[in-house]
Amino acid sequence: MMDFRDGEVDLARGDVLFEEGASLSHFYTVLSGQGGRYKTLENGERQMVNFVFPGDVTGLSGSLTGEAAATVQAASPMRLCRFRKNRLPELFRDQSERAYALTYIAATEEHFLGEIIATLGRRTALQRTAWALLRIHTRLAALGLHDADGAVPFPYRQADLADALGLSVVHTNKTLARLRDLVEIGSGRLKVNDHAALAEQALTEPEPPRVRPLL
Amino acid sequence: MMDFRDGEVDLARGDVLFEEGASLSHFYTVLSGQGGRYKTLENGERQMVNFVFPGDVTGLSGSLTGEAAATVQAASPMRLCRFRKNRLPELFRDQSERAYALTYIAATEEHFLGEIIATLGRRTALQRTAWALLRIHTRLAALGLHDADGAVPFPYRQADLADALGLSVVHTNKTLARLRDLVEIGSGRLKVNDHAALAEQALTEPEPPRVRPLL
DNA sequence: CGCGGGTTTGATCCCAGTCAAGTCCCGTGG
DNA sequence: CCACGGGACTTGACTGGGATCAAACCCGCG
Numbered sequence: 001m002m003d004f005r006d007g008e009v010d011l012a013r014g015d016v017l018f019e020e021g022a023s024l025s026h027f028y029t030v031l032s033g034q035g036g037r038y039k040t041l042e043n044g045e046r047q048m049v050n051f052v053f054p055g056d057v058t059g060l061s062g063s064l065t066g067e068a069a070a071t072v073q074a075a076s077p078m079r080l081c082r083f084r085k086n087r088l089p090e091l092f093r094d095q096s097e098r099a100y101a102l103t104y105i106a107a108t109e110e111h112f113l114g115e116i117i118a119t120l121g122r123r124t125a126l127q128r129t130a131w132a133l134l135r136i137h138t139r140l141a142a143l144g145l146h147d148a149d150g151a152v153p154f155p156y157r158q159a160d161l162a163d164a165l166g167l168s169v170v171h172t173n174k175t176l177a178r179l180r181d182l183v184e185i186g187s188g189r190l191k192v193n194d195h196a197a198l199a200e201q202a203l204t205e206p207e208p209p210r211v212r213p214l215l
Numbered sequence: 216m217m218d219f220r221d222g223e224v225d226l227a228r229g230d231v232l233f234e235e236g237a238s239l240s241h242f243y244t245v246l247s248g249q250g251g252r253y254k255t256l257e258n259g260e261r262q263m264v265n266f267v268f269p270g271d272v273t274g275l276s277g278s279l280t281g282e283a284a285a286t287v288q289a290a291s292p293m294r295l296c297r298f299r300k301n302r303l304p305e306l307f308r309d310q311s312e313r314a315y316a317l318t319y320i321a322a323t324e325e326h327f328l329g330e331i332i333a334t335l336g337r338r339t340a341l342q343r344t345a346w347a348l349l350r351i352h353t354r355l356a357a358l359g360l361h362d363a364d365g366a367v368p369f370p371y372r373q374a375d376l377a378d379a380l381g382l383s384v385v386h387t388n389k390t391l392a393r394l395r396d397l398v399e400i401g402s403g404r405l406k407v408n409d410h411a412a413l414a415e416q417a418l419t420e421p422e423p424p425r426v427r428p429l430l
Numbered sequence: 431c432g433c434g435g436g437t438t439t440g441a442t443c444c445c446a447g448t449c450a451a452g453t454c455c456c457g458t459g460g
Numbered sequence: 461c462c463a464c465g466g467g468a469c470t471t472g473a474c475t476g477g478g479a480t481c482a483a484a485c486c487c488g489c490g
Contacts, residue, residue, distance in 0.1 A: 039333040042418055047333040061322035069326040092315045096307040099314055103307075106321040107276030111284040113328040118254040118262040120335040121381030125446065157468065166336030171446050173470060203257055340478065372436065386478050388438060 004091055006084045011035075011074040013155065018059060020071045026082045027059035033078030034155055037070045038163065048164035050112060051136065051156075054143055057105050063088065076155035076188075120166045123203075128165045129175045130201035133183055137192045147189075154190035219306055221299045226250075226289040228370065233274060235286045241297045242274035248293030249370055252285045253378065263379035265327060266351065266371075269358055272320050278303065291370035291403070335381050338418070343380045344390045345416035348398055352407045362404075369405035 006026065011017060011033070018024055020039060035052040049070050052058055062068030063085040092099040119128050140152035162172040176185065182198045184191040192198055221241065226232060226248070233239055235254060250267040264285050267273055277283035278300035307314040334343050355367035377387040391400065397413045399406040407413055 037329075039329060041333060041337055045337050047336040049329045049332050061325045064319045064322040065326055069329045089311070089315060092307070092311040092318075096304070096311065096314070099311070099318070100304060100307045103314070103318045103321060104279045106318060106325065107279040109325055110276045110321065110328065111280055113325065113332065114252075114254060114264045114284045116332055117264050117328065117335060118256060120332060121262040122256055122260050159468085168447050169468095170448075170470090174446090177470080374436080383479055384436095385438090385480075389478090392438080 004083050004087055006082045009078075009080045009082055011078040011080070013074055013076055015074045015078075017072040017074070017078075017080070018062070018068050020068055022062070022068045023066050024059050024062040024068055025085050027057065027063045027085060028080040028082055030054045030056045030058065031079040031081055033074060033076045034153065035072055035074045035076075035078055036156070036160055036164070037072050039070045046163045047166065048160065050109075050116065051164070053139060054145070057102070057109075060102065060106060075160065076153065125165070125167055125171055125175045126178060126201055127203050128167070129161070129172065130179060130182075130198050132161065132165060133179070133190065133192070134195070134198050134202055137190055140190075149191060151184075151189040151191035153188060154185060155188050219298050219302055221297045224293075224295045224297055226293040226295070228289055228291055230289045230293075232287040232289070232293075232295070233277070233283050235283055237277070237283045238281050239274050239277040239283055240300050242272065242278045242300060243295040243297055245269045245271045245273065246294040246296055248289060248291045249368065250287055250289045250291075250293055251371070251375055251379070252287050254285045261378045262381065263375065265324075265331065266379070268354060269360070272317070272324075275317065275321060290375065291368065340380070340382055340386055340390045341393060341416055342418050343382070344376070344387065345394060345397075345413050347376065347380060348394070348405065348407065349410070349413050349417055352405055355405075364406060366399075366404040366406035368403060369400060370403050 008031070009017070009028065017028065017035070030052055032054055034054075037049045037052055037058065038046045039049055040046050052072060058072055058080075059068065091102075119131055123131065136154070137152055140146065141150065146152050158172050158176065159169050161176075162169045165172060167175070176183075179198070179201065182192070182194045182201070184193065223246070224232070224243065232243065232250070245267055247269055249269075252264045252267055252273065253261045254264055255261050267287060273287055273295075274283065306317075334346055338346065351369070352367055355361065356365070361367050373387050373391065374384050376391075377384045380387060382390070391398075394413070394416065397407070397409045397416070399408065
């Protein structure tokens with residue numbers, strides 16, 4: 001019935017959607033493009049909390065708690081659909097299925113974050129890297145974003161990967177070097193040559209990709 | 216109006232509420248006691264995803280996605296209130312404010328997890344430890360669980376802390392030793408002697424404790 | 431008194447961080 | 461057309477924080 005959309009937003013690579021600590025009057029779903037969600041520590045270092053892919057909802061928790069937990073930045077040109085925060089109670093009242101879907105998404109997010117925590121806390125650089133590349137590839141492929149040879153768009157720089165994995169850029173590079181015949185990264189694409197071998201490096205089953213329902 | 220509660224659950228120290236991977240027919244709120252939410256990796260190591268304190272909701276994401284993301288285990292005797300998963304749509308339909316509150320809680324959880332990720336990814340052992348102790352103390356104190364000298368219940372073992380911080384038990388111990396005049400841990404209690412100094416070690420402002428609304 | 435779980439401490443090792451040079455690639459301007 | 465400059469990626473040498481291994485130690489309990 002009612003349409004809660006409130007316009008679309010276009011971002012260029014490097015544009016910031018919102019900053020950590022900002023109070024948000026909107027939240028968003030990603031229509032296309034990829035980005036990252038960062039926290040910045042006192043000393044200026046960054047930690048990427050998660051990648052932002054098409055279909056993801058972002059800024060919801062920031063809308064609800066009144067303060068964005070992290071900065072969202074585009075890694076490629078992005079297009080997002082915008083929703084007004086203050087119509088959220090209305091949505092919950094009038095469209096409970098959609099509200100349910102929204103909560104489902106938040107719950108799924110939590111699930112992912114748990115895996116990231118386990119990875120950062122307990123896995124070696126090689127395992128983390130293999131795991132992350134596999135996850136990224138699987139999720140994007142599940143969204144249908146792969147081309148004929150199974151390569152998916154990958155606009156991130158090694159520094160971004162390092163921020164995500166909790167590693168230094170130098171060591172990230174050296175680790176990627178060790179995976180070079182399993183994985184090809186270049187000109188904005190990521191291609192996995194040997195899924196099984198990569199999974200073995202990650203030392204964890206691929207665990208089917210859990211596509212999220214769109215809002 | 217309608218009451219969605221479906222009984223209470225009592226756990227003894229060490230009891231498992233549910234295991235990672237289980238499909239949950241219920242979710243819970245914690246009435247009293249403390250626990251931990253763990254993931255177990257292939258190699259048998261554990262990573263604590265977060266601590267479970269009174270007022271927390273747990274198992275919600277597991278209910279929604281059909282599979283618990285982690286194991287919840289009691290670190291002290293616990294009492295929980297149980298809710299049926301399959302009445303959730305009903306709740307969303309008939310009591311939108313409560314549904315909203317539930318989503319709010321999930322969002323807050325996400326916020327916390329983001330901080331944990333940043334800590335695991337970028338901070339040193341000393342920073343992590345100080346940060347965690349400070350967080351724990353602040354949250355429990357905000358719940359009113361402190362006694363006259365400001366000590367809060369702390370049923371966790373050093374091994375639990377190590378699992379939470381992504382450190383080895385040995386190194387956790389050595390790090391705690393370095394904090395010994397700032398913090399007293401013993402006989403199930405945690406007391407912070409010098410808040411400011413601890414915060415300095417954590418290298419991050421305490422950031423007021425964000426009490427969560429009960430369901 | 432002996433046993434077992436948790437804590438403490440020391441010695442040694444190694445993974446990943448840091449520092450320091452390149453190299454490669456591309457866009458800009460002379 | 462080529463020289464220059466800057467950003468990302470590589471690679472090597474060295475260092476250090478935290479893991480691992482190995483012993484005690486310290487209870488509370490049967």
